[in-house]
Amino acid sequence: xxxxxxxxxxxxxxxxxxxxxxxxxxxxxxxxxxxxxxxxxxxxxxxxxxxxxxxxxxxxxxxxxxxxxxxxxxxxxxxxxxxxxxxxxxxxxxxxxxxxxxxxxxxxxxxxxxxxxxxxxxxxxxxxxxxxxxxxxxxxxxxxxxxxxxxxxxxxxxxxxxxxxxxxxxxxxxxxxxxxxxxxxxxxxxxxxxxxxxxxxxxxxxxxxxxxxxxxxxxxxxxxxxxxxxxxxxxxxxxxxxxxxxxxxxxxxxxxxxxxxxxxxxxxxxxxxxxxxxxxxxxxxxxxxxxxxxxxxxxxxxxxxxxxxxxxxxxxxxxxxxxxxxxxxxxxxxxxxxxxxxxxxxxxxxxxxxxxxxxxxxxxxxxxxxxxxxxxxxxxxxxx
Numbered sequence: 466x467x468x469x470x471x472x473x474x475x476x477x478x479x480x481x482x483x484x485x486x487x488x489x490x491x492x493x494x495x496x497x498x499x500x501x502x503x504x505x506x507x508x509x510x511x512x513x514x515x516x517x518x519x520x521x522x523x524x525x526x527x528x529x530x531x532x533x534x535x536x537x538x539x540x541x542x543x544x545x546x547x548x549x550x551x552x553x554x555x556x557x558x559x560x561x562x563x564x565x566x567x568x569x570x571x572x573x574x575x576x577x578x579x580x581x582x583x584x585x586x587x588x589x590x591x592x593x594x595x596x597x598x599x600x601x602x603x604x605x606x607x608x609x610x611x612x613x614x615x616x617x618x619x620x621x622x623x624x625x626x627x628x629x630x631x632x633x634x635x636x637x638x639x640x641x642x643x644x645x646x647x648x649x650x651x652x653x654x655x656x657x658x659x660x661x662x663x664x665x666x667x668x669x670x671x672x673x674x675x676x677x678x679x680x681x682x683x684x685x686x687x688x689x690x691x692x693x694x695x696x697x698x699x700x701x702x703x704x705x706x707x708x709x710x711x712x713x714x715x716x717x718x719x720x721x722x723x724x725x726x727x728x729x730x731x732x733x734x735x736x737x738x739x740x741x742x743x744x745x746x747x748x749x750x751x752x753x754x755x756x757x758x759x760x761x762x763x764x765x766x767x768x769x770x771x772x773x774x775x776x777x778x779x780x781x782x783x784x785x786x787x788x789x790x791x792x793x794x795x796x797x798x799x800x801x802x803x804x805x806x807x808x809x810x811x812x813x814x815x816x817x818x819x820x821x822x823x824x825x826x827x828x829x830x831x832x833x834x835x836x837x838x839x840x841x842x843x844x845x846x847x848x849x
Contacts, residue, residue, distance in 0.1 A: 507539035512571035544596030647671035
């Protein structure tokens, strides 16, 4: 039988670190966790891209903390909901995906999540896919399920209000997304759902459904989002996400390009460093200490989680050589086709200037020409 840990200090860390809100309230959940009852807890991940990103890692890490306490964890892949497209925070309708696309996208999700979660051993996390039950749902089932909500409940959402003001369309399937996500909780008969604070509406819809259909309470933990200094979340939509399938050099380098204002927040949300260290770092930066060393430590710790200590150290050395010391490595593209795409997409600079013309002449001056791909890759070309 799996032991459920009820240590107050560990429970306190789970309920405070990176947490924005707890529903119905913290006291109730804290008492439940301290009782020794083993809870069934899940978080869902829609496969809208071929890789999870560091924003997802925040929720996966919270699941891992609860798993370490002995609770049952479900890593849910949104094989069905991923085809609908979550309208949360979107000012326009998401592109619908095919079943084949979501299957391909989710192929490596379990492997990527294993940087935090354990899928083997005494208390392994379970992988489930909501297409298993939604593929069997009839139209009659949908009508019955939809009767639990009103149009007014959906229209109060901020992004729908904004779209109506801007006279942009709201499609009926977007109304059904919170209903679908909420039904996941009912089918799996969970005790708790974890998600980013941008998922609050969807998760509370599931809480309402649990009460209506099963007469059962569902706890909800919403986590803080990793955001820049302007409050924009670090994600694939904004183009500043770190995908979990990237090379160690890219993970390290992208984190080093983040604004200084994200450092302490990222330590709290994306690493397992003690909170005492995180708070110490917060105070040091506040008192004027150069944040560069803290950011390098952050980049190293996150890279180590996904690629191991050896590759993290190699990535750090690579960054020091290519960015801090301006040394020049070779090989900017793996093929002519890739090189052409990089140039056409504006990903190549010559002496600091973007060049998009693949037929442009390269004037090799005596001191050489510096070619650059992205922020980390350089090649100096000199005449014979």
